[in-house]
Amino acid sequence: MSPGALPNTAFQAGALERVISLFRRSYGTAPAVVASAPGRVNLIGEHLDYNGGPVLPFAIDRRTWVAAGAGEGFELVSAEPGFPAVRREGGGPQGDWSDYVVGVAGALGEAASAGARIAVASDLAVGAGLSSSAALAVAAAAALGRLAGRSPGPDSLADTAFRAEHDYVGVRCGRMDQTIVAGAADGTALYLETATGAAVTCPFPYTVWIMATGVEHVLAAGGYNARRAECEHALSLCRERWPRLASLAALDPDSLPEALARLPTPLDRRVRHVVTETARTRRARAALERGALAELGALLTAGHASLREDFESSVPEADFLVHAALEHGALGGRLTGAGWGGSVILLLPDGHEWEVASEVAAAFALRFGRTPAPWPARAAGGARLDLVA
Numbered sequence: 001m002s003p004g005a006l007p008n009t010a011f012q013a014g015a016l017e018r019v020i021s022l023f024r025r026s027y028g029t030a031p032a033v034v035a036s037a038p039g040r041v042n043l044i045g046e047h048l049d050y051n052g053g054p055v056l057p058f059a060i061d062r063r064t065w066v067a068a069g070a071g072e073g074f075e076l077v078s079a080e081p082g083f084p085a086v087r088r089e090g091g092g093p094q095g096d097w098s099d100y101v102v103g104v105a106g107a108l109g110e111a112a113s114a115g116a117r118i119a120v121a122s123d124l125a126v127g128a129g130l131s132s133s134a135a136l137a138v139a140a141a142a143a144l145g146r147l148a149g150r151s152p153g154p155d156s157l158a159d160t161a162f163r164a165e166h167d168y169v170g171v172r173c174g175r176m177d178q179t180i181v182a183g184a185a186d187g188t189a190l191y192l193e194t195a196t197g198a199a200v201t202c203p204f205p206y207t208v209w210i211m212a213t214g215v216e217h218v219l220a221a222g223g224y225n226a227r228r229a230e231c232e233h234a235l236s237l238c239r240e241r242w243p244r245l246a247s248l249a250a251l252d253p254d255s256l257p258e259a260l261a262r263l264p265t266p267l268d269r270r271v272r273h274v275v276t277e278t279a280r281t282r283r284a285r286a287a288l289e290r291g292a293l294a295e296l297g298a299l300l301t302a303g304h305a306s307l308r309e310d311f312e313s314s315v316p317e318a319d320f321l322v323h324a325a326l327e328h329g330a331l332g333g334r335l336t337g338a339g340w341g342g343s344v345i346l347l348l349p350d351g352h353e354w355e356v357a358s359e360v361a362a363a364f365a366l367r368f369g370r371t372p373a374p375w376p377a378r379a380a381g382g383a384r385l386d387l388v389a
C-alpha cells in the first residue's frame with residue numbers, strides 16, 4: 001500500500017467519533033442518527049447521463065458523514081475548513097453549502113422540512129470532481145430520512161439527493177452521481193444505461209490512481225449547464241433530420257458524418273463526443289468483463305482526448321497529467337467527472353504504481369509549481385447508516 005493511502009485510513013477510523021463529538025460540542029446533546037456516503041469516480045461515460053448514454057462509475061473509499069438531530073429551523077456545522085456554520089430557515093437556496101442539506105429536507109417533504117441540527121465531517125475534497133456534493137446530499141437524505149421515521153432505500157436516497165441538487169441548488173446534473181453514491185456495492189463498478197435504467201454490477205478488483213489538478217470546479221457557475229444546453233440544442237437540430245431520435249447517445253454512429261455536416265460548430269464536436277463516448281463506454285464494459293486492462297486504459301485515454309478536443313471540458317493541468325502518465329508507462333488515464341478542473345484517474349502498471357505516480361507528480365510540479373498527491377482508490381460501498389440512537 002502506498003503512502004498516499006495512510007492518512008485516509010487513519011481519518012476513516014476516527015471519522016464517526018469525530019462527527020459525533022462535533023455534534024455534541026455544537027449542540028450539547030448526542031445526535032439521533034449518523035449516516036455516511038462515499039465519493040465516486042466515473043471510469044468512463046462522461047457527460048452521457050443527461051444525453052441518454054451509458055456510464056461506468058464506482059464509489060471510492062472516501063466519504064462524508066452527516067450527524068443529525070431534531071431542531072427548529074436548520075443549524076449546520078462542519079469539521080472541514082471553508083465550511084462556516086450556518087443557521088437558517090428553509091426557504092429558497094442561499095448559495096452556500098447548507099443548500100445541499102436544506103434542499104434534501106425540502107425534497108423529503110413536510111416531516112423533514114421544519115428543521116434539523118446537522119454536523120458534517122468529510123475526507124472528500126470539494127471541487128475535486130469526486131462528487132462531494134452528491135455524497136453530502138445522499139448522506140443528508142439518509143440521516144434526515146431516518147430522523148423523519150423512514151428507512152429510504154438506495155433508489156429513494158438517490159432520487160431525493162438528485163431533486164435537491166437539480167431542482168433546488170440548480171445544477172442541471174444527470175443522475176449518475178447520486179445513483180452510485182447511494183447504491184454502490186463494495187468491490188464493484190456500475191454499468192448503467194441511463195436511457196433505460198438497466199444496470200449491471202461489474203466486479204472491479206483494481207486500483208485506480210487519482211490525481212487532483214488543483215483546479216477547483218464550480219458546477220452551477222461553470223460550463224456544465226452551458227454544455228447541457230448545447231447538447232439539448234444539438235438534439236433539437238438532429239431531430240429535424242431524425243424526428244424519432246430519443247437522445248444524442250441514440251444517434252447511430254453510421255449517421256454521425258451526416259449529423260456533423262448538418263450541425264453548426266461547436267455543436268458538431270459536442271455530438272461527436274457523445275456518440276464516440278457512448279461506443280467507448282460499451283467497449284470499456286466488455287474490456288472490464290474480460291479483464292483486458294490495457295484495452296480499458298486505451299479507451300480511457302481516447303475518452304480524455306474527446307473531452308479535450310470535442311467536449312472542451314478539460315483544463316491544461318488535466319491534459320498534462322494524462323500525457324505525463326502515458327509517457328511514464330500508464331495504461332491509460334482521463335479526466336473524471338464534470339471537468340473544468342477536478343481530478344484525473346490513471347491506470348498504472350502493476351508493481352510500478354507508486355514509482356510512476358511519483359514521476360508524474362514531479363513532472364507536474366516542475367510545470368505548475370505545486371506537487372499533487374497521488375492516491376490509490378478502490379471500489380467501495382455506498383450510503384449507510386453508521387449510528388441510530
Ligand code: GLA
Pocket residue numbers: 042045046047048049050173174175176177337338339
Ligand atoms: C457531474 C454531474 C453528473 C454527470 C457528470 C459528467 O458529475 O453531476 O450528472 O453529468 O458531471 O459525466
